[in-house]
Amino acid sequence: MSNVKTFTNGFIKENPVFILLLGLCPTLGVTTSAINGLGMGLATTFVLFMANMVVSMVKKGIPDKVRIPAYIVIIASFVTIVDLAMAAYAFDLHRSLGLFIPLIVVNCVVLGRAEAFASKNNVVSSMVDGLGMGLGFTFALTLLGAVRELLGSNAIFNIKLVEADGMIVFVLAPGAFIALAYLIALMNKLSKK
Amino acid sequence: MEYLYIIIAAIFVNNIVLMQFLGICPFLGVSNKVSTAAGMSGAVLFVMTLATIITWLIYTQVLAVFELEYLQTITYILVIASLVQMVEIILKKVSPALYQALGIFLPLITTNCAILGVAILVIQKKFDLLQSVVFSVGTSLGFALALIIFAGLREHLDLINVPKGMKGVPAALLVAGILALAFQGFAGLVKI
Numbered sequence: 001m002s003n004v005k006t007f008t009n010g011f012i013k014e015n016p017v018f019i020l021l022l023g024l025c026p027t028l029g030v031t032t033s034a035i036n037g038l039g040m041g042l043a044t045t046f047v048l049f050m051a052n053m054v055v056s057m058v059k060k061g062i063p064d065k066v067r068i069p070a071y072i073v074i075i076a077s078f079v080t081i082v083d084l085a086m087a088a089y090a091f092d093l094h095r096s097l098g099l100f101i102p103l104i105v106v107n108c109v110v111l112g113r114a115e116a117f118a119s120k121n122n123v124v125s126s127m128v129d130g131l132g133m134g135l136g137f138t139f140a141l142t143l144l145g146a147v148r149e150l151l152g153s154n155a156i157f158n159i160k161l162v163e164a165d166g167m168i169v170f171v172l173a174p175g176a177f178i179a180l181a182y183l184i185a186l187m188n189k190l191s192k193k
Numbered sequence: 194m195e196y197l198y199i200i201i202a203a204i205f206v207n208n209i210v211l212m213q214f215l216g217i218c219p220f221l222g223v224s225n226k227v228s229t230a231a232g233m234s235g236a237v238l239f240v241m242t243l244a245t246i247i248t249w250l251i252y253t254q255v256l257a258v259f260e261l262e263y264l265q266t267i268t269y270i271l272v273i274a275s276l277v278q279m280v281e282i283i284l285k286k287v288s289p290a291l292y293q294a295l296g297i298f299l300p301l302i303t304t305n306c307a308i309l310g311v312a313i314l315v316i317q318k319k320f321d322l323l324q325s326v327v328f329s330v331g332t333s334l335g336f337a338l339a340l341i342i343f344a345g346l347r348e349h350l351d352l353i354n355v356p357k358g359m360k361g362v363p364a365a366l367l368v369a370g371i372l373a374l375a376f377q378g379f380a381g382l383v384k385i
Contacts (some may be wrong), residue, residue, distance in 0.1 A: 021362060024221065025306050029214035069274055076267040084263060099215075100265045102313055106306040108218060173212050174377060175372030185363040 003128045010132035013033060016109045017140035018187040023109040026100045027141055028176040034157050037145025039093045040100060041138025043082050045131065047104050050078045054132030055118040071114045072105065079104045109137060147179050198328045198383045201330030205379040209307050210339040211372060216307030220340060221365060223298070230344035234337030236298040238330070240280060241308050244273050245329035248312040249322055269312050274303050300355060343372060 015021045026044070031037040054074050062070045083101045086094040094101065104110065113133055118126040149155055152170035156161040169175045207213060208218050214238075223233045248269050256262055281299045284292040302308060311332050315325040346368050355364045 021221070022215040025214050028217060069271065072270055072274060073267065080263060080266050083266065084195050099313060099317075101308055103215075103306045103310060105266055105270050106304050106309055108304055111304065169374070172377060173214070174370045174373035176214065177366045177373055181359075181363040181366035181370060184366065185358045188363070189358045 005127055006125055006128050007132040010043065010134070010136035011128065011139065012136070013134075015136045015140055015187070016133055017137060017144075019182055019191070020109075020112075021184075022112055023107045024180075025103065025136065026107060026179060027144060030097050030100050031141055031145035031176065032152070032171050033148040033149040033155075034142055036093070036096055037141035037143075038138065039086075039090070040097055041141040043086065043101060043135070044104055044107060044109070044137055045134025046082055047075060047078045048110050048134040048137075049127060049130040051075045051110055051114055052118040052126040053123060054078075054109070056121060056123045056126035059119050067119065068111075068115070071111060071119075075100060075110050076105050090166075104188045109133060129174055144176075144180060146192075147183065148175055151175070151179070196251075196324070199327050200331035200334075202383050203328055204335040204338060205376065206382050208335045208339055208376050208379075209311070209332050211369070211376045213309040213310070216305050216336055219298075219301060219305055220343065220369070221362065222301070224340055224344040224347050224365075227341060227344045227348065230340045231337075232294055233298045233301075234340055236295040236302060237305065237307065237336055238333040239295070240277060240299070240302050240328045241311055241333045241336075242326060243280070244276055245312050245315055245325050246309050246322070247276060248272055249315060249320075249325045251318055265313070265316070269309055273308055274313070277303050287327055307332070308332070328382070339376075343369060346372070354384060 007182045010016065012148075014020055017024070017027050023044070026040055051071070051074055055071055058070075058074075079102060081092075082104070086097075086101060113130060117129045121129070146156055148170045149157075150161070151167050152172075152175060153166040153168075154160060154164055167175075170179060201352060203209070209215050210217065219233055219237075223229050251268060251272060252262075252265065256264060256268065267384075277299055281292075284295065284299075311329050315328055318328075347365060350364060350368060359367070
């Protein structure tokens, strides 16, 4: 498979959120606004990219039986880097994402790509795959965040569009489920054509 | 009284699945039947309590003492992964009946973010050991409640005529949304 194809694969055809339904916890948890979704998506993209790269580099040195714990340690190291870097340079975002940053470790997308792609492919295409999947994840989170922010507080990327109270339910927990339900239904409809 | 507040808050007010969005994967994955949902809930109760005790001890007795707090994520995930493996091996030897009931759910639990989430939360909330245990039992009961109700609803969902595009996951998520709306009614009941 060519690198271009690998890259676009994660975006639409195998979008981790809308099609593969992986990593739904952060998807639902942090998308109260588009900014939060974008920040979480980019943090995950970094981890995915780096983890995919390192896993594909060291895959020959890891015995098959302990590969999953080894991958988890690699992923956890990069998550710690992201966690500390965000606490230092993007404190507000770090605070609003909170618990979900350390929880990137157990995001099934990251371990899933390490196991399904990086452990079988060369370094360059693993990096491309990590970037594509990560940006697909970012796209999904930003879209969901934008929809919830638009309906919930009449704003997008913190810019107020209409001076009125939004439907607050979309910022609260139930709105996350409902908005994602309709987005997935929409994606199903679009991808069938 | 204090422990009662923690339990009520963990089960209803801050329900781990419907309010905090942790453990969504098993929530959607094993909620097709009430019986499997109950099995998963049992396994989560068992592992979550054990994992919280062990990670709490490691954090306060080792990491905090040597000022290694930044290793929290790495240590916790390794401890949880090996704990799950160990529980599986011990359970197989000691109680084959229990292993039969919970066995297939155990490997899935490593990637259940609720376990790691609760282990980190009790440190963030600065709970002592007993409070942490109470909190993790309450949280896993909340997980069980949400999962079993949802599984019951999904069993009925299979029998209903749903528009084609909404079949499967979208319809299930919509039901989860309505369930979360119901749990929203508990907001403000107690505060911890």
